[in-house]
C-alpha cells in the first residue's frame with residue numbers, strides 16, 4: 001500500500017503558523033491557478049510514522065545484517081558520519097550563496113580533495129561527478145581532450161578487460177570510443193600477450209580495476225603501465241572500490257593517469273537503489289588543465305574560490321559542485337579513521353575476504369583459487385549440474401537464513417557464481433555463521449532440492465518477476481490504478 005492510498009480527506013499531520021496576509025493582495029493570473037486540489041496524501045502524523053516504519057522493516061540493510069554484495073562494498077557506515085552531514089551549517093546552505101558566505105563548505109571540499117589526492121597518489125581532483133559511472137565518463141572525456149590537444153586524432157579505441165565492471169565499456173562507448181575487449185588469462189588477470197596485440201596507435205586508454213573484479217591483484221601492473229604509455233595511451237583506474245588498497249598502495253604509484261573513486265562505496269555513504277553518490281576524478285598533473293570547471297582553489301590569504309577560468313576544461317559535468325553531503329560524510333570518515341584507521345580498513349577487508357574464502361572453498365569452489373584482495377568469486381556450477389539448483393536459488397535461500405545474497409552472475413566470465421565481499425567490519429562469528437549456512441544450503445540442495453528451488457519462504461515478497469521489472473519498470477504511482 002502506498003501513502004496515497006492511506007489518504008482520507010481532511011486528515012492532517014501538521015499545523016501551520018497563522019499569517020495575516022490579505023488574500024486580495026496576492027494577484028496571481030487565473031490561468032496559473034490550479035483547478036483541482038494537488039494530490040497530496042492527507043494523513044495524520046502517526047499514519048506517516050507507521051507507514052514508513054513498516055516499509056523500513058520490510059527492507060534488508062547493512063544495519064540489519066551481513067551484506068556480502070561483491071563489488072558494491074556494502075560496508076557499515078559509522079553513524080558519526082551521518083550526524084556530521086546533518087549539521088545545520090551544512091544542510092542549510094544554498095549553492096547560489098556568495099562564495100564568501102560558504103567558506104567552511106569550500107574548505108571542507110578543498111581539504112577532502114587534497115586527502116583523496118594523497119590516498120590515491122594523484123595531483124589534482126574534481127569532486128563534481130555524482131556516481132562512479134559519471135566519474136568514468138568524466139575521466140574518458142579528459143582522455144579525449146588530452147589526445148585532441150596534442151593533435152592526435154586517430155585514437156578511437158578504448159581497451160577494457162572481459163572481467164571489467166559493465167559501466168567501463170558503457171562509459172567508453174558513451175564518449176564515442178570503440179570498445180576493445182581483451183580476454184583474461186587463465187589466472188583471471190590481464191593477459192599481457194592479449195594486451196600487447198591490442199595496443200596500437202589508435203588506442204586512447206586502457207581501463208582497469210586493481211584488484212580486478214575477481215578480487216585479484218594485477219601483479220604485472222607496472223609492466224602494464226609501461227606498455228600502455230609506450231603505446232601513447234593513458235591508463236585509467238576504476239577505483240569505485242578502494243577498500244583493499246586503502247593505506248597500503250596507491251593507483252598513482254602504479255602508473256595510473258586518471259582515477260575515479262566512489263565515495264558512496266569506500267568512503268561511507270549508504271548506497272544502493274539510486275541514492276546520492278559521488279564519483280570524484282583524480283588526475284596526474286599533465287591532465288589537470290582538462291578537469292571540469294569549476295576547480296576549487298585557495299589563494300595566499302586562505303580564501304577558497306571556485307575557478308571557472310580554465311580554457312582547456314572539458315566543461316561542467318553536473319549542476320553546481322556535486323553531491324555535497326556525500327562529501328561531508330567522506331570527510332568525516334577519513335578524519336575519524338585517520339591514516340592508521342584507513343590502513344586497518346584495507347588490511348581487515350583483505351583478511352576477512354581470505355578467511356571466508358578458505359572457509360567456503362570446500363563447499364563452493366573458488367573460480368580462481370589464489371590469495372584474493374577484498375573479494376573473491378565462488379561458483380556452484382558443479383552443484384547445478386548435479387541437482388539443478390542454481391546460484392540464484394542459493395541466493396534466495398540465504399535470505400531465509402537472514403543473510404543478504406552476494407552479487408550473482410558477475411563477472412560474466414564465471415558461471416553460476418557468487419562474488420563475495422565481506423568488508424572490513426564483519427566479525428569472525430558472522431563469517432563463520434555465513435559459511436555454516438552456505439554448507440547447510442548445499443546439503444539441502446543435494447537432499448531436497450525443491451526446498452531450495454522454491455525459496456525464499458520468510459521474506460515479505462517471494463520470487464519476483466525481475467525480467468518484467470527491468471523490461472517494463474513502473475516508476476510512478478498512477479492514481480486510480482492501484
Ligand SMILES: *Cc1c(COP(=O)(O)O)cnc(C)c1O
Nearest residue numbers: 071072131132133165167238240
Ligand atoms: C559500483 C562500481 C562502478 C559504478 O559505480 P556507480 O556509482 O554505481 O555508477 C564502477 N566500477 C566498479 C568496479 C564498481 O564496483
